[in-house]
Amino acid sequence: MTSPFILINFKTYREGTGHSADRIARAAQAVMEDTGVEIGIAPSFTELRRMAKHYTIPVFAQHIDGVDAGAHTGRIPAYMLTMAGASGTLINHSERRLTLAEIEAGLAAAESAKLQTVICTNNIRATAGAAALGPSYVAIEPPELIGSGISVATADPGIIEGSVRAAEEKNPSVKVLAGAGIHSGKCVRIALDLGCTGVLLASGVVKADDPEAVLRDLVSRC
């Protein structure tokens, strides 16, 4: 059985930058070491190298561009991410949507660079499309619940179940993460029970007064 995976997206929150980012990364590393539950972080591009250097947990990029090295000003090719120490990347987050062709190109580039891939989707049908592309993970995040504090696990378990089924049907090797409003061990437990491999979350940890306590709660029922 696959070990659960908790992925923390730092977005561009101030609390996910500088010393505060270190505090979260340290907590994630401690909780991962104590419990064996895999916990990854997705810091901003400018902090990725620093985080990957100092911590042993998986460090993801928040976005990848499916372009080669070359004349691509302001873009993030796969080789930049591996040089910076990333082990994976988000693709098509709701705050950084991509065309189907860009998603496919980013995915192919990430794979060539041995990066794990998480394609974010907004509904069951989009999950089917994304899963058919064959990433490591699809993260289903109903946009209206992102950052709402209302957990997709309790507010809309049907979308999680449907996404797990759609991914299973289109590509059984693709794992599903539940996202949007996840904030407790109970949410994580529901997501796992519905067939997910883990969760993608952001403000629930990043903006918490005590990130380590939240992380310990999140993994408590894995």
Added chain:
Amino acid sequence: MTSPFILINFKTYREGTGHSADRIARAAQAVMEDTGVEIGIAPSFTELRRMAKHYTIPVFAQHIDGVDAGAHTGRIPAYMLTMAGASGTLINHSERRLTLAEIEAGLAAAESAKLQTVICTNNIRATAGAAALGPSYVAIEPPELIGSGISVATADPGIIEGSVRAAEEKNPSVKVLAGAGIHSGKCVRIALDLGCTGVLLASGVVKADDPEAVLRDLVSRC
């Protein structure tokens, strides 16, 4: 067995506008009536209503926006297309790429309005993703061959075969059109033999001196 489908994209060619558009539409209608092979046209937005009113052949839009009626300046909602008489729409053409979320929204909107849907893709993997979304058709068009005069059917049969297989695997009810460089009955025959339901083409017909002759050749080996 499904009847073959030839879809002619008028793009924004001058030869696909005004009197010249009528000439092509008339030819398509004559050839369809004579041979029974379904021939559709995709004129520009500003000519869609006029074409749909005057001809009995299927008229497609070149693009749809997955938005409702409302405050969406410059957008093309499904209801506009049906009001104008369209019976289907292209989605995600290589000259009008969309995000995965927009493709899914356009598809859902088109379906609610009973419009046929053709999602355009650029490679086998993208075809898998598009087919998993469940449109009426996926049109596979290697971008480097579009408008090249070099037929995908002869230059890259592998991409057609792979796309047909990918669509079959992800959603057997989705039909595949071959696009890019199609210009003769021989190209169409190869596409059909490789498992396609038809072809999507543009300049081969639109810029031809004698569009009717080209159309008659295109359907000659169906």
Added chain:
Amino acid sequence: MTSPFILINFKTYREGTGHSADRIARAAQAVMEDTGVEIGIAPSFTELRRMAKHYTIPVFAQHIDGVDAGAHTGRIPAYMLTMAGASGTLINHSERRLTLAEIEAGLAAAESAKLQTVICTNNIRATAGAAALGPSYVAIEPPELIGSGISVATADPGIIEGSVRAAEEKNPSVKVLAGAGIHSGKCVRIALDLGCTGVLLASGVVKADDPEAVLRDLVSRC
């Protein structure tokens, strides 16, 4: 002195389509004939030709693509607009934002086709940038007030004044329209008093129970 200009954006409102669009266009034509105040309409692409054919008032497109005739599926080149009978076009509406390069290309294309141009902007500084490009009009529309029913003329006269001044400074031949929440003759009067040449509005007319009454009120204090 320049005659005032009232431009009504039909967006994709159902009330701005079909018979309802005709009702508004007829009203606009009647009011323009009675009062001499210029009233233009911006219907959807699929209705543009029909409206331009039946009414003598200026008909604008909601968007233009700065591309030539050619391989531009789903795009709206200038020549399509003139063929359909348009006399002008919106550019960069807040619901259809464009890159600076696209705005400039659309503007140049529109000019070559003798189309009037209205670049929409969201604040004073963007107005300065847009005016420096030299369109016929800049329409200043604070995004937060669009469709709000709260008139920019009363809620934020400073942004109108600042925009008029910025346009004057960067290119004195560029006229300014005030947009967002405009709904009465009083709003129009304020806009004119602040130095605008007219207004750009949508729901205030399009969704009105009696569009003609609203139009008569709008021009009443010109």
Added chain:
Amino acid sequence: MTSPFILINFKTYREGTGHSADRIARAAQAVMEDTGVEIGIAPSFTELRRMAKHYTIPVFAQHIDGVDAGAHTGRIPAYMLTMAGASGTLINHSERRLTLAEIEAGLAAAESAKLQTVICTNNIRATAGAAALGPSYVAIEPPELIGSGISVATADPGIIEGSVRAAEEKNPSVKVLAGAGIHSGKCVRIALDLGCTGVLLASGVVKADDPEAVLRDLVSRC
């Protein structure tokens, strides 16, 4: 009189990454110290912090997003850039085009963070629009010459002259950089003689066998 400014865009060239990036940065620093000509570099996001920490020359970002700290996955707010040690940023590079609203927002965000700003443009009219927004610099780069090895300074001095004039007219405090194909001290000299403050270049230095020699040549006639 303003001191000349040479800005080297590392794009995503492999030669602008890792050890090779250090080699260029070291050379730039040495040449700047020896000659007093200001030389800046624009490395990738993932290397920005490292470069800013190790070198005393100005370090620019290749792009900025005009968003605040917050829920903006994969974006680059101004505060991230200042935290990483940047002293300025490119905006709207031809490989990373932005809407007018995004350019204006990025500019405002950069200014609040005391970052220098370079808006890239593609022709004289776009330069007028960009200059009216009031950045520190406008960099005029005819897209067809970027990376061509053909210098804008010799191939199209008219576009440089016209851009300098347009900027002067719309906002005299805005300085102009010439870009595209710049590769020698002669190009730089022509640009300065035409009224530019400096140049923006990439492959000419980044892909050179001996970047320091190229840099010394570039500043030789300043």
